[in-house]
Structures are given as structure tokens and as C-alpha cells.
Amino acid sequence: MASSSNRGGGFYGAAPYRSSEGLSTRQGAGSDEIQLRIDPMHADLDDEISGLRKQVRQLKNVASEIESEAKFQNEFINQLQMTLIKAQAGVKNNMRKLNKSIIQSGSSHVLHVVLFALFCLFLVYMWSKFSRR
Numbered sequence: 001m002a003s004s005s006n007r008g009g010g011f012y013g014a015a016p017y018r019s020s021e022g023l024s025t026r027q028g029a030g031s032d033e034i035q036l037r038i039d040p041m042h043a044d045l046d047d048e049i050s051g052l053r054k055q056v057r058q059l060k061n062v063a064s065e066i067e068s069e070a071k072f073q074n075e076f077i078n079q080l081q082m083t084l085i086k087a088q089a090g091v092k093n094n095m096r097k098l099n100k101s102i103i104q105s106g107s108s109h110v111l112h113v114v115l116f117a118l119f120c121l122f123l124v125y126m127w128s129k130f131s132r133r
Contacts, residue, residue: 102109
């Protein structure tokens with residue numbers, strides 16, 4: 001469009017000649033003014049500009065929706081992290097209490113757990129034996 005600074009005495013390298021898109025420039029009354037004129041045969045540029053504005057508006061809306069969703073998910077992750085930290089603290093506290101009770105009561109509870117497991121396995125074995133018949 002206005003890439004050649006050798007042609008004519010255009011403003012900031014803009015040539016006063018007609019460009020291929022139907023735009024033309026000419027120097028205004030003051031030396032620092034430029035007048036831009038769009039030919040009527042390229043009036044569909046207004047429609048294109050309106051369409052582009054609509055698309056930009058839609059993209060802004062999508063970007064704001066993405067931003068709000070990201071904020072929501074970030075808050076949700078922070079809440080999950082806090083819940084996880086609390087759960088870890090609770091498990092650690094309970095493990096400490098369990099270790100204290102194991103030390104205080106000795107190893108008799110281990111014997112009870114093993115006996116309970118054997119009893120459960122015996123029940124499953126008997127149930128499987130009688131269910132085959």
C-alpha cells in the first residue's frame with residue numbers, strides 16, 4: 001500500500017497515488033495532516049470491519065469466560081489442597097495415637113488381628129464349600 005517512499009511527496013513515506021485496495025492519501029491543509037478517502041466501490045469494508053468488531057467482541061467474551069473458569073478452578077484446587085493438608089494432618093495424628101496405643105498395650109492386639117483374619121478366611125472357605133453343593 002504505502003511501502004515506497006520514492007513516489008511522490010507523500011507523508012511518512014505514503015504515496016499520494018491510488019493503492020490497489022481503493023484507498024488514496026493526499027496531504028491536507030496543514031503539513032502534518034493526512035486525509036484518507038475510501039472509494040465507494042470498496043464500501044463492503046465497513047461490513048467487514050463490523051464483522052471483525054463482532055468477532056473481536058466474541059473473542060473478548062470467550063477470554064473473560066476462560067479467565068473466570070480458570071479463577072474458579074484455581075480456587076477449587078486451593079480448597080482441595082487445604083482439605084488434603086487437613087486430611088494428612090489427621091492421618092498423621094491418628095498414626096501417632098495408634099503407635100502410642102500399640103506401645104502401651106503390647107503386641108496382644110496383633111494376635112487378635114491375626115486370629116480375626118484366620119476366622120474370616122475360615123468363614124469364606126466354609127461358605128465356598130457349602131455353596132458348591
